[in-house]
Amino acid sequence: SADNVDPNSDSSKDSLLEEACKKYAEATRLCPTLYDAYYNWAIAIADRAKMRGRTKEAEELWQQAIRNYDKAVQLSWNSPQALNNWGLGLQELSAIVPAKDKQTIIKTAISKFRSAIQLQFDFHRAIYNLELSWCVSLVWRGRYLS
DSSP: OGGGSOTTSHHHHHHHHHHHHHHHHHHHHHOTTOHHHHHHHHHHHHHHHHTTOSSHHHHHHHHHHHHHHHHHHHHOTTOHHHHHHHHHHHHHHHTTSOHHHHHHHHHHHHHHHHHHHHHOTTOHHHHHHHHHHHHHHHHHTTOOOO
16 A cells, blocks of 8 residues: 555655656647647656666666657757757657767757757756757767767
8 A cells, every 4th residue: 555655665655656657748738839848748657767877678668758858949949958858758758778879869959959049049958958968979989989
């Protein structure tokens, strides 16, 4: 029962996030143009993915989160935070997928961070994330910074 579950446990957090995901899915079914539902759904899915490390299940969750960030941005193209989070999801996914897919995914993440910065030039987190992705991209291509 819920009374016997430690509210700070990962399983409890995951259960709450899973329930939230169901609610967001229902909200988007009832109102397919509800930006906030897609955006918050993506955040909840991303939080579930983070709890799973670098597993196949995490990869699938990151892909779901990315699809929801995509949909959120389609509904509200001028959301730098959604673009930044989309880029972060791609960055996380790039750490899990096979090597042959990493470069394409990180290039897409870089484009999302750039788009976020174009919308809000002083968005420091997006600037930081862009720089980090650029460095990761250089490392994967064998060009190390010295």
